[in-house]
Amino acid sequence: MTINTLAKGGCHREQMACFRKMEKVIVAMQDPDMGMKMRNQRLLITVIPHAMTGHDIIAWLTHKYRISEEESLHLGNMLVKYGYIYPLKEPRCLVLRPDESPYRFQVRPLSMSILPTFYNPAIYLAKKNIRKQGELMEYEKERYSLLHKRINHTWDFVVMQAREQLRASKQRRKADRIVLECQEQAYWLINRPPIKYECIEHIKGSSSCLCLQIEACRKALGRNRVKSSICLEGFLKYSEQYLNHDPIMQGCLPSNPWISDDTAHWTMNAEIVPVPTRLRVERWSFSFMELLNDAMGRREFMTYLEKEFSAENLYFWQACEDIRHGESSKIVEKVEDIYKNFLAPGAARWVNIDSKTMDKTLEGIKRPHRFVMDDAQMHIYFLMKKDSYPRYLKSDLYKNMLAKAIVPQETKKSVFPFMRRQRHSSPSPAQTATQAAEEEGLAKGAGANSAAGSHF
Amino acid sequence: MCVCVCVCVCVCVCVCVCVCVCVCVCVHFYLNCNNMKYMRSPPTPEMATQEVPLNETLAHLKTESETLKSKLEEERAKLHDVELHQVAEKVEGLGQFVMKTRRTLKGHGNKVLCMDWCKDKRRIVSSSQDGKVIVWDAFTTNKEHAVTMPCTWVMACAYAPSGCAVACGGLDNKCSVYPLSLDKNENLAAKKKSVAMHTNYLSACSFTNSDMQILTSSGDGTCALWDVESGQLLQSFHGHAADVLCLDLAPSETGNTFVSGGCDKKANVWDMRSGQCIQSFETHESDINSVRYYPSGDAFASGSDDATCRLYDLRADREVAIYSKDSIIFGVSSVDFSLSGRLLFGGYNDYTINVWDVLKGTRVSILFGHENRVSTLRVSPDGTAFCTGSWDHTLRIWA
Numbered sequence: 001m002t003i004n005t006l007a008k009g010g011c012h013r014e015q016m017a018c019f020r021k022m023e024k025v026i027v028a029m030q031d032p033d034m035g036m037k038m039r040n041q042r043l044l045i046t047v048i049p050h051a052m053t054g055h056d057i058i059a060w061l062t063h064k065y066r067i068s069e070e071e072s073l074h075l076g077n078m079l080v081k082y083g084y085i086y087p088l089k090e091p092r093c094l095v096l097r098p099d100e101s102p103y104r105f106q107v108r109p110l111s112m113s114i115l116p117t118f119y120n121p122a123i124y125l126a127k128k129n130i131r132k133q134g135e136l137m138e139y140e141k142e143r144y145s146l147l148h149k150r151i152n153h154t155w156d157f158v159v160m161q162a163r164e165q166l167r168a169s170k171q172r173r174k175a176d177r178i179v180l181e182c183q184e185q186a187y188w189l190i191n192r193p194p195i196k197y198e199c200i201e202h203i204k205g206s207s208s209c210l211c212l213q214i215e216a217c218r219k220a221l222g223r224n225r226v227k228s229s230i231c232l233e234g235f236l237k238y239s240e241q242y243l244n245h246d247p248i249m250q251g252c253l254p255s256n257p258w259i260s261d262d263t264a265h266w267t268m269n270a271e272i273v274p275v276p277t278r279l280r281v282e283r284w285s286f287s288f289m290e291l292l293n294d295a296m297g298r299r300e301f302m303t304y305l306e307k308e309f310s311a312e313n314l315y316f317w318q319a320c321e322d323i324r325h326g327e328s329s330k331i332v333e334k335v336e337d338i339y340k341n342f343l344a345p346g347a348a349r350w351v352n353i354d355s356k357t358m359d360k361t362l363e364g365i366k367r368p369h370r371f372v373m374d375d376a377q378m379h380i381y382f383l384m385k386k387d388s389y390p391r392y393l394k395s396d397l398y399k400n401m402l403a404k405a406i407v408p409q410e411t412k413k414s415v416f417p418f419m420r421r422q423r424h425s426s427p428s429p430a431q432t433a434t435q436a437a438e439e440e441g442l443a444k445g446a447g448a449n450s451a452a453g454s455h456f
Numbered sequence: 457m458c459v460c461v462c463v464c465v466c467v468c469v470c471v472c473v474c475v476c477v478c479v480c481v482c483v484h485f486y487l488n489c490n491n492m493k494y495m496r497s498p499p500t501p502e503m504a505t506q507e508v509p510l511n512e513t514l515a516h517l518k519t520e521s522e523t524l525k526s527k528l529e530e531e532r533a534k535l536h537d538v539e540l541h542q543v544a545e546k547v548e549g550l551g552q553f554v555m556k557t558r559r560t561l562k563g564h565g566n567k568v569l570c571m572d573w574c575k576d577k578r579r580i581v582s583s584s585q586d587g588k589v590i591v592w593d594a595f596t597t598n599k600e601h602a603v604t605m606p607c608t609w610v611m612a613c614a615y616a617p618s619g620c621a622v623a624c625g626g627l628d629n630k631c632s633v634y635p636l637s638l639d640k641n642e643n644l645a646a647k648k649k650s651v652a653m654h655t656n657y658l659s660a661c662s663f664t665n666s667d668m669q670i671l672t673s674s675g676d677g678t679c680a681l682w683d684v685e686s687g688q689l690l691q692s693f694h695g696h697a698a699d700v701l702c703l704d705l706a707p708s709e710t711g712n713t714f715v716s717g718g719c720d721k722k723a724n725v726w727d728m729r730s731g732q733c734i735q736s737f738e739t740h741e742s743d744i745n746s747v748r749y750y751p752s753g754d755a756f757a758s759g760s761d762d763a764t765c766r767l768y769d770l771r772a773d774r775e776v777a778i779y780s781k782d783s784i785i786f787g788v789s790s791v792d793f794s795l796s797g798r799l800l801f802g803g804y805n806d807y808t809i810n811v812w813d814v815l816k817g818t819r820v821s822i823l824f825g826h827e828n829r830v831s832t833l834r835v836s837p838d839g840t841a842f843c844t845g846s847w848d849h850t851l852r853i854w855a
Contacts, residue, residue, distance in 0.1 A: 017742045017762050018805075021785040065783035071822055075783055078806055209697050210517040216695070216736055217524035221531060223735075226771040228536045231754070232543040234771075235797070235815060238752045239547075242796035247840040248555070248855070249798055257578075257595065258558040258841045258855035266577060269838070289709050325666035328683045328690075370690075371729055378710065423596045429576055429619025430636040 019082075025075075026084050029060065030105060036060050041102035043088050046174050051088060051102040058098050073098055086186030088178060094189060107183060122147045124188055126162035241286060245279055253277075253408040260411060261423050268408060271295050278405040285393050288385040300401060304392045312349035313380050313388070316342045320377035324370060335368040343376075353379050532774040540767070540777045544815035550798075553811060553821035558841065559853035561592055563599055568845035569626075570660075570832050574615045577838045581622045582851055583610035589624045591636065594843065594853050603634055603644045612661040612672070623651070623670055625658035631672050633684055652682045659701045664711075664728075671714060671728075673700040679716050681728060693726050695733040702746045708753040715756050717744030723758050723768065737768050739775045746790045750814075751797045757814075759788030765802050765812065779812040781819055790832045795839030803830030803844055809854070825852060 029036050041051040054076070061072035076096040079085050080103070087093065088102040096103070125144045129136060136144060148155060169177050244250055254264050268277055276296055284291040284300075291297040298314075305311040319342070323334045342351045343361065353361070357375050364372040392398055566586035573580050578595040587608050591601040607628035614623045616633075625631035631652035634644050652658065656675035663670055664681075669690065673679045679693040679700055698719035706713040713734065717723045723744055725735040742761035749756045755769045755776070764780035765788055779800060786806035793800055799820065800812040809823040809830060828847035835842040841855035 018786055021763060024782075025785070061783070065781070067783050068822075070824065071783065074806070074808065074824065075785070078785065207514055207517055210514070210521050212695060213521050214517065214524055216733060217521065217528050220528050220735065220773070221524070223773060225532065225535050225773045228769070228772050228774075228776065229538045229543065231769045231772040232538065232540050232776065234752070234754060235540070235750070236543060236547060238750075239796050239798040239815060242751070243798065245839075246794050246796035246798065247838070248794045248835075248842075249550075249796060252840060256840050256855055258853055263595070265840070266838075289707075321665075325664065325668060327668050327685045328688065329685060374729075381709070425593055425596050425598065426576070426578065428579070428593075428600060428636070428638065429574065431638050 022079060022082060022084055025079065026105065028064065029057075034064075041088070041100075043102055043178065046178060048088055048102055048104075048175050048179060051104050054097040054099055054101045054103060057085070057096065057103060069098075083186060083190035086182055088182050091182040091185045092189065094186065104179065104183070106186060120161075121188075122151060122158045123161050123165065124184065126158050127166055130159075130162055130166060245283060253279075253410055255411040262411060263424065263426070264408070264411070266426075268406070275404060275406055276401070278402070278407045281398075281402050281405045284398075288381075288389045291389065291392075300397065301389075301392055304395060304397050305388060307397075308388065308391075310388060312342065312351050313384050315349055316351045317377060317380050317384070320373040320380075323373055324377075328370070331370055332368050335365055335372060338373065339365055351376075351380055352383075532772075535772065536774060540815065541817045544817075547815055549816065550813055550820050555811075555821070555823060555854050557825050557852045558855045559594055559597055561594065561597055561851040561853075562849070563590060563592075564588060564849045564851075566849060567828070567847040568831060568849060568851055569609065569611045570613045570624075571834060571843055571845045571851060572613055572615045572622075573834055573836050573843065574619050575617055575837055576619055577836050577840070579615070579619070580843055580851070581613050581615050581624075582845055583613040583624050583626070584849070585609050589613055589622065589634075591622060592851075594851075601636055601644060603648075605632075609657070612658050614661050614663055614670070616663050616667045617665065618667050621667060623661050623663065625652065625661060625672070627657050629654045629656060629658060629674070629676075631658055631661045631670060631682070633670070649684070649687070651684050651687050652680060654678070654680070656699070659699065660703050662703060662705055664705060671703060671705065673703045673716055675699040677718070679703060679714075679726065691728060691731045693724075693731055693733070695724055695726075695736075696720050696722065701744060704747050704749050704756065706749055706753050707751065715747045715749065717747040717758050717760075719743045721760075723747055723756070725756075725770065735770065735773060737775060739766060740764070742787070745788060748792050751793055751795065757791050757793065757800055759791040759802050761787035763787055763804075765791055765800060767800075767814065777814070777817050779810075779817060779819070781810075784810065786829075789830055790834075790844075792833055792835045792842060794835060794842075801833055801835065801842055803833035805829040807846070807848075809833065809844060823854065826850070 028034070036052050036056060038050045038052055040047050040049050041053060042048075057076050058069060058072045061067070061075055062069055065072075065075075067075075073096060076085075080087065080094050080096045083094075083106050085096075085103050086106050087095070087097075088104060121143065125136070125140060125147065128140065129144060151158065169180065172180070247256055252265055254268075255262055257263050257265050269280060272295060280294070280296075284294060284297045291301055302311060302314055305314055316338070319334070319338050323331055323338070326334065341347055341349050343358070343365075344350075353376050357379050361373065361376045561582070564582065564584040564586070565588065566584050568582055568584045571580050571582040578593060579591065579600070580594050581589065581591045583589045583605075585608055587605040587610055589603045589605060589610060590599055592599055603624075605624060605626070605628065607626055610624050610626040612623075612625050612631065616622065619636075621633050621635045623631055623633045630650050633649045633651050635647050635649075637644060637647065651670055652661070652672045654672065654674035654676050656677075658672055658674055660673045661670055668684050670682045670684055671679065672682065677694070677696045677698060677700060680689055681691040682688065683690055693716070696716065696718040700716050700718040703714055703716040705711075706715070712728050713725055714728060715723055715725050721738055721740045721742060721744060723737045723740075724733045726732065727734050740758065740760040740762055744758050744760045746759040747756055750767070754771060755767055757765055757767050759765045763784050763786060764778050766775050766779070767777040768774065769776045779802070784804070784806075786804050788802045788804055790803040791800060793814070798814055800814050802810045802812065804810060807824070807826045807829055810819055811821040811823065812818070813820050826844065826846040826848050830844050830846050832845040833842060841853050843851055843853050845851045
């Protein structure tokens with residue numbers, strides 16, 4: 001669905017697919033063999049033929065689609081709301097009741113040219129106006145006056161037709177009258193006149209669009225693909241590996257803050273903690289990206305690299321990330337810094353890149369842009385991933401971290417389960433940033449004024 | 457220049473010969489002139505096409521496009537040796553699923569259209585039809601900031617990775633960034649920065665790995681990457697034939713791609729550096745309202761008005777699963793994965809949330825609670841809960 005249709009009140013585009021599906025359900029319900037069993041239903045003292053109860057509808061849906069009763073009630077409600085089934089008791093209230101209330105299938109015109117007369121909006125409103133002696137609803141009043149203006153020349157005919165229909169209905173059997181009235185009312189409740197809208201279609205030079213598509217297809221034909229069996233195994237492995245880390249699947253220790261109102265889980269897993277949890281440290285071994293994405297993991301890895309005298313790799317990688325995601329205005333100066341510190345011959349933290357990449361990068365530096373370091377960065381990333389990372393996982397540093405890591409105790413449910421823990425606020429990330437800036441300012445001003453202490 | 461010399465015929469014998477020659481010369485000249493100016497040369501193949509009406513060229517392109525597409529499907533099918541649910545037979549089934557609404561956030565005066573989590577795992581930003589953008593601490597349900605946009609239908613909002621700003625936009629065709637100030641008296645709207653400019657409504661926006669760049673998608677059929685500081689357009693992405701409704705950034709090592717879904721029923725994967733569309737998938741039967749990457753980055757899920765969610769594998773280059781049920785009739789507005797990728801949550805237009813087992817393809821649970829359509833759904837950054845926003849003016853946290 002697009003806003004262009006929504007904002008102007010229509011939603012036909014998106015609902016086309018829904019209507020088709022709902023009609024499938026209705027057709028199945030009306031199937032002579034497997035569909036709903038229609039019977040006479042009692043409405044107070046009148047007997048309505050060929051109707052069904054709310055309870056029957058729910059039972060049929062539950063059986064047919066193998067869903068719960070709650071879901072059947074929900075689905076049935078939708079069918080009533082969209083007018084495929086209408087209620088005979090309280091026809092203004094389009095709700096499915098799971099009891100003996102009678103319902104019927106709405107009549108759908110096969111072709112708009114042979115409309116039963118009750119589909120004519122003018123006649124319907126004229127009838128209502130006469131019956132209710134002018135007491136129409138607001139939107140009905142509007143529509144009535146609009147129609148009156150539009151077909152003023154045939155208005156006498158409309159009123160005459162309306163009077164005829166009202167007279168004829170008085171002579172009908174009560175059962176028929178009730179059914180027809182409900183049918184009509186339900187139809188008009190659903191089919192309130194839509195506000196006209198213009199569907200904005202994008203006809204973007206069809207031939208250029210097709211040319212793009214052809215190009216894309218040609219490229220796609222040439223790509224390498226991996227067998228499904230291999231790819232799909234990947235999903236199984238991933239889900240299994242992360243199962244214990246998925247709080248919705250396995251719960252989390254000590255408890256899920258949203259359920260227990262206890263924020264211990266978040267405190268224990270904050271960005272920097274004295275001792276990390278075991279699950280967190282385990283996760284560093286899943287992939288190199290997991291290690292680098294965790295601030296503590298990265299810090300640990302840096303410590304390890306310092307010991308191995310290859311820390312310049314990680315510093316270089318971080319500096320390149322900074323260029324890629326940083327401000328456009330600082331790119332040139334940052335590239336300069338990287339060259340000075342990492343690439344220039346005799347640099348303090350010279351990184352070992354293969355000559356081809358080095359040449360390409362040095363060439364690119366002459367015209368620095370956001371992605372100029374990409375090749376070099378990727379080279380160093382994969383170097384660390386293939387070499388330093390596996391050795392880190394086997395190192396004592398990592399193993400000790402894992403051994404020290406805490407496994408939180410599951411919080412026992414409180415003695416009074418209905419008593420809620422107090423929910424404490426946490427400092428907003430925006431606040432920590434402002435505070436840091438304030439502290440900087442204070443430090444700068446400390447020289448000029450005597451230290452005033454914190455002021456809040 | 458045409459020179460026509462008419463010579464009268466002389467009866468004299470010696471003259472006859474002369475006359476004949478003259479006539480020949482005249483005719484020769486005449487014929488040449490006509491060739492150059494008046495007579496058309498026999499049509500060459502190129503010229504023939506130019507004279508053929510444009511419709512036929514379009515038809516020709518269409519047939520070529522169709523032929524290539526079916527060839528592509530054939531190629532994709534060759535390597536498809538097994539279905540996901542078959543591979544997943546050996547995996548244990550999921551037990552009873554109990555998730556409830558743990559928080560209800562009330563405060564919006566109209567339909568909630570979009571929301572996003574902050575990296576601190578408890579704060580969220582939400583936007584609604586009446587132009588209000590609210591930042592909440594979802595844990596305490598307190599509202600921390602509120603901004604009124606100058607337009608209605610704010611369909612996109614995003615939290616900056618630092619937690620210090622939010623971006624939002626909608627019918628104003630722009631994406632604006634608001635730095636979050638803690639001074640209660642300060643008008644957030646005063647520090648607003650207009651970053652993106654499209655020629656139609658903004659449907660989605662997302663910060664990339666930092667506060668400095670924003671990726672947007674729009675009803676004008678394009679996506680674009682912007683520099684926040686300068687408002688400069690860094691890259692634009694053309695290829696959708698209709699409104700682009702959603703996008704998601706890939707969690708890959710190289711972090712250079714994103715996927716977008718649109719009203720042309722296509723999901724496209726783009727290279728952020730070059731602006732090229734690297735992969736395209738067209739199996740949905742209606743508008744794609746939401747796309748989300750699988751946590752490993754090797755696949756993505758999409759939700760559409762055709763009431764199905766589908767999983768596309770990027771290495772196999774094809775759709776590998778469809779999540780649908782006959783009793784599910786209404787479109788999907790929003791999808792997201794649980795942390796391990798085992799569960800797929802879908803927010804539907806019939807007010808419900810369906811939970812799918814990604815591997816087995818079965819529906820695990822259906823959640824009721826909202827009183828109008830669910831317009832947005834996101835799992836929290838640490839996977840402890842997910843949040844839904846609805847046209848019933850509320851947001852709910854489920855866990």
